[in-house]
Amino acid sequence: MLQVVFRSIFAMLFLWIGPMVWAETSVRLDLGESYVTDRGQGIEVQLRLNRATAYGLRVRDNPMRLIVDLAGVEAQNLPNGFDRADRAQVVALGPAPRAGWGRLSLNLTAPMVV
Numbered sequence: 001m002l003q004v005v006f007r008s009i010f011a012m013l014f015l016w017i018g019p020m021v022w023a024e025t026s027v028r029l030d031l032g033e034s035y036v037t038d039r040g041q042g043i044e045v046q047l048r049l050n051r052a053t054a055y056g057l058r059v060r061d062n063p064m065r066l067i068v069d070l071a072g073v074e075a076q077n078l079p080n081g082f083d084r085a086d087r088a089q090v091v092a093l094g095p096a097p098r099a100g101w102g103r104l105s106l107n108l109t110a111p112m113v114v
Contacts, residue, residue: 027053027072029093029102036091037084042112044085047104049073057114064108073102087112 033048045068054071066088075094083091088106096103 029073031079036088038087043087066106068104069096070102075102
């Protein structure tokens with residue numbers, strides 16, 4: 001009986017505290033495992049994150065670009081070799097207009113479909 005009570009208390013604490021701990025864990029982009037490269041007639045964007053996060057994708061014109069917004073990802077310098085794509089002229093990671101979000105922006109050499 002005592003074991004059941006302790007398990008119930010543990011379960012309630014986990015359900016109560018767990019989401020708060022998860023929400024405060026920052027989203028980290030593993031730059032060693034992330035890249036942009038040419039693939040077929042397009043490009044491939046591989047982003048390795050330490051946990052799932054909300055994101056948004058947009059394709060814009062003038063200049064042609066792909067914009068990837070990621071919740072909780074902070075702006076950081078991209079290492080040499082991150083951009084291996086000839087079809088992506090400029091690749092930058094910076095803050096998004098929305099607070100607490102990061103933005104990966106890729107200027108493209110041709111129109112592409114997501």
